[in-house]
Amino acid sequence: METEFTPLASLAGGVLIGLATVLLMALHGRIMGATGILGGIMRWGDLADWSLRAALLAGMAAGPLVMLGLTGQVPAVDLPVSTLAVVLSGLIVGVGVSYGGGCTSGHGVCGNARFSRRSIVATLTFMATAFATVFVIRHVIGG
Amino acid sequence: MRLLSALLIGVIFGTGIALSGMMNPAKVLNFFDLAGTWDPSLAFVMGGALAVAIPGYRLVLGRPAPVMADRFDLPQTRVIDRRLVLGSAAFGVGWGISGFCPGGALPALGTGRIEVFLFVAALIGGLLLARAIEARRILARKPA
Numbered sequence: 001m002e003t004e005f006t007p008l009a010s011l012a013g014g015v016l017i018g019l020a021t022v023l024l025m026a027l028h029g030r031i032m033g034a035t036g037i038l039g040g041i042m043r044w045g046d047l048a049d050w051s052l053r054a055a056l057l058a059g060m061a062a063g064p065l066v067m068l069g070l071t072g073q074v075p076a077v078d079l080p081v082s083t084l085a086v087v088l089s090g091l092i093v094g095v096g097v098s099y100g101g102g103c104t105s106g107h108g109v110c111g112n113a114r115f116s117r118r119s120i121v122a123t124l125t126f127m128a129t130a131f132a133t134v135f136v137i138r139h140v141i142g143g
Numbered sequence: 144m145r146l147l148s149a150l151l152i153g154v155i156f157g158t159g160i161a162l163s164g165m166m167n168p169a170k171v172l173n174f175f176d177l178a179g180t181w182d183p184s185l186a187f188v189m190g191g192a193l194a195v196a197i198p199g200y201r202l203v204l205g206r207p208a209p210v211m212a213d214r215f216d217l218p219q220t221r222v223i224d225r226r227l228v229l230g231s232a233a234f235g236v237g238w239g240i241s242g243f244c245p246g247g248a249l250p251a252l253g254t255g256r257i258e259v260f261l262f263v264a265a266l267i268g269g270l271l272l273a274r275a276i277e278a279r280r281i282l283a284r285k286p287a
Contacts, residue, residue: 003170003182010184013163014191020156021192022199027148029209029216032156034245039270055146057249059153063161064253066154075161077256078169085240090262092237094269097245099230101220104165104238105246107231108189111218113196114204121223126235133239134175 001080021109028052033106035097100126145211157250163188166251168242175239 021032030052040053067075079086097103100122102111107126111119164170164184173182208214238244243251243262251259 001169001173002180003164003167003173003184005182006164006184007187010163010187011191013159013161013165014188014193015195016155016159016162017188018159018192018195018199020152020159021196022203023152023155024149025200025209025215026203026206027152027210027212028145029212029214031216031218032152034249035270038245038249038267042267042270051146052149055149056153056156059150059155060157060160060250061253062154063157063159063250064166066158067161074254075251076167076169077251077254077259078167079241079258080169080172081241083258083261086243086258086262087265089237089241089243090265091269091272092240093234093244094237094266094271095273096230096232096234096237096269098270098273099226100234101218101227101230103234103246104244109192109196110200113193113200114217116218118218118220118223118227122227122231125228125231126238129232129235130239131175131177131235133236134172135178137239138176139178 001078003078017105017109018113021105021113024056025110031106031110033102033110035101035103035106039098096126148211157253159192160247160250163191165244165247166254168247171242171244171247172239 024030024032037053037056040049041057044050064075067073093103100107102119102122103126107116107119107122112123160166165188170182170184173180174185203209204215234244241262243259245266248259248262248266252263
């Protein structure tokens with residue numbers, strides 16, 4: 001399935017992601033990592049911490065509604081894979097980011113932005129295995 | 144004020160993810176498909192985010208403390224170990240299977256698509272599974 005090359009929208013979206021990352025550190029001193037935010041939601045005890053994460057998560061999920069308001073369209077979620085693949089992928093990603101200590105946002109943006117060696121290694125690793133996985137699925141198995 | 148600002152930061156992040164194309168698995172998978180229907184858009188997402196976050200972090204982390212908290216909560220771990228590499232490698236495999244990553248999928252919940260909820264449920268299952276495995280390992284290491 002082809003998708004349109006969108007350098008301007010992607011760059012603008014990236015700038016907003018970067019802006020949110022910097023604001024969260026400036027105001028709350030936190031890393032804008034989806035893995036960390038979600039992981040912390042599943043720990044009880046500290047209500048102040050929990051409510052901050054819940055507010056972030058609620059705001060995130062409002063993103064598509066903002067886009068609906070601006071463009072009149074819900075942003076596309078085109079899934080070229082089976083439901084089973086989606087569930088399997090979710091499990092693998094969940095275990096992987098737990099041990100890896102972060103994902104595209106935590107390591108890829110926040111960690112790399114402060115030149116953390118761990119994040120640079122993590123980013124190079126997950127990008128490499130993602131490229132390899134898509135190649136194998138689409139061109140070795142599927143080809 | 145504290146929660147309202149967090150909500151707004153979430154909205155900025157979620158809107159950025161939606162605008163960038165990161166919540167669209169077809170687009171993410173095409174970024175990784177160099178040998179097929181390659182779409183280089185996602186390089187611009189990372190480029191835009193880092194172009195803001197690198198100077199922004201430098202500016203912010205040079206201050207004594209955040210505006211609404213006592214201190215900057217930064218990861219203290221420095222070691223590059225097997226957990227980091229193998230965990231990240233597994234994450235990349237999972238990401239390459241569906242095109243969803245946590246940062247893309249959480250904002251995508253707002254589209255109401257059932258597949259996104261399935262992914263996030265499985266993601267939470269994976270996080271809990273890793274926690275359970277770790278809890279057992281720590282128990283097993285304790286002398287009887």
